[in-house]
Amino acid sequence: MSEAVWEPVIGLEIHVQLNTATKMFCACENHFGAEPNTLTCPLCLGHPGVLPVINQGAVEKAIEIGLALNCAIAERSVFHRKNYFYPDSPKAYQISQYDEPICLEGHLDVDGSRIGITRAHLEEDAAKLVHSGGEAGRIGGAEYTLVDFNRCGTPLVEIVTEPDLRSPEQAIAFLALLKNTLQTIGVSDVDMEKGSLRCDANVSVRPAGSGEFGTKTELKNMNSFKFLGDGMAAEIRRQIDLLERGLQVVQETLHYDPGTKALRSLRSKEEAHDYRYFPEPDLVPLAPSPALIERLRDGLPELPAARIERFASQHGLPAAYATDLNAEPRLADYFEAVAASSDAKSAADWVLNTRPAPVDNVPAATLAALIDLIAGGTITNSIAKQVYEMLVADPAADPAELVERHGLASIGDSGELEAMVDEVIAENPAFVEQFQSGKDGVINALVGQVMKRTQGRADARQVQELLRSKL
Ligand SMILES: [Zn+2]
Known part of the structure; x- marks a missing residue:
């Protein structure tokens, strides 16, 4: 048996x-x-x-x-x-x-x-x-x-x-x-x-x-x-x-x-x-x-079992997220404070993936502001992680101000990104030739070079589209 x-x-x-x-x-x-x-x-x-x-x-x-x-x-x-x-x-x-x-x-x-x-x-x-x-x-x-x-x-x-x-x-x-x-x-x-x-x-x-x-x-x-x-x-x-x-x-x-x-x-x-x-x-x-x-019954606060259900229904979170966020009362409190002024799903991602640091450290409103910068397209996800590390070191800082001071804003579809793509194409004739002869996977090497040059300030999918349009 x-x-x-x-x-x-x-x-x-x-x-x-x-x-x-x-x-x-x-x-x-x-x-x-x-x-x-x-x-x-x-x-x-x-x-x-x-x-x-x-x-x-x-x-x-x-x-x-x-x-x-x-x-x-x-x-x-x-x-x-x-x-x-x-x-x-x-x-x-x-x-x-x-x-x-x-x-x-x-x-x-x-x-x-x-x-x-x-x-x-x-x-x-x-x-x-x-x-x-x-x-x-x-x-x-x-x-x-x-x-x-x-x-x-x-x-x-x-x-x-x-x-x-x-x-x-x-x-x-x-x-x-x-x-x-x-x-x-x-x-x-x-x-x-x-x-x-x-x-x-x-x-x-x-x-x-x-x-x-x-x-x-x-x-x-x-x-x-x-x-x-x-x-x-x-x-x-x-x-x-x-x-x-x-x-x-x-x-x-x-x-x-x-x-x-x-x-x-x-x-x-x-x-x-x-x-x-x-x-x-x-x-x-x-x-x-x-x-x-x-x-005593009237004095009881909202209990975790009820809160887990509410997180799922009110914020539309998957059950596993709602349960994880309720692992500790202060984690759940922190999530609610972040989600009050940002997208709940993104807030849950950030709170769960960075715990326990932010609860003790980064103010909820600051994390919400960082999430808004990503949602608004001002910064990419990988830049957001850098900004987050800066916030852990200096919780009083303002995310938008950090992005400004360190020149971390996305380059998006500006001419700057296009110029970098052109440079990478010009500097890698061998890769370009392989790609054009049908080796599609080579595109990733070119994307990687552009991303390196942007230091994370571009969206990889957008870079790939731009490269394909030019090749
Ligand atoms: Zn005694």
């Missing part, structure tokens, strides 16, 4: 660190990069006798995430204790949500496919373990492990998808749109390298067309889209190989090492009952009022 007869089935679990000012249940500051163990208090260190207080800002951000993912917001949701012992959890339990999460049953449409969102719930993050000495950074080779409690108790939303994804590429496209959506609504800095966006993937394969699911494995916590995609592809190949040899996939948690491209088993997977979930006795259930939910 080949890969074509197997169908991958992928579901994602995404952890999003919320960018609230303070932690989930205490008043400690919530930010990345502080000295280890400086953002702590008795509460997030799990001292006896402390009582958690819900961060209302985190609740509102969780609701905004739910609304952006087309979820229902639960009238009542409950915090649970998820019990486990590990050095990253001083209380020996994590406050999370279990069977009554705050957001339920949503979806996100990616390239025409609807991907179901099972749930999104609020919880607190664990402390960060820093494996040090020896082979630092890896638990296996390190000599000792330090605990940084700054991250302990920071607010997280865990988003769980339905197993609706059918390829690593589709999973990455989904994740990109989700990341963009979270960035657009401003609830997180979604930086995978800092760990504020983390993704686990549940992967299984089944015979194509089968209605049943195969045994799944969980790929843990990859810190880039690329590694996640590579890891899923490797795991799909491994499972297909096992099944084709008549062996079974074992349910387990795996780590993909991007360096060696190997999959390593971390542990057999826990079941929910292993955690002895029970309702957190120190917190009342969440019951957001309809008025609050409506206020």
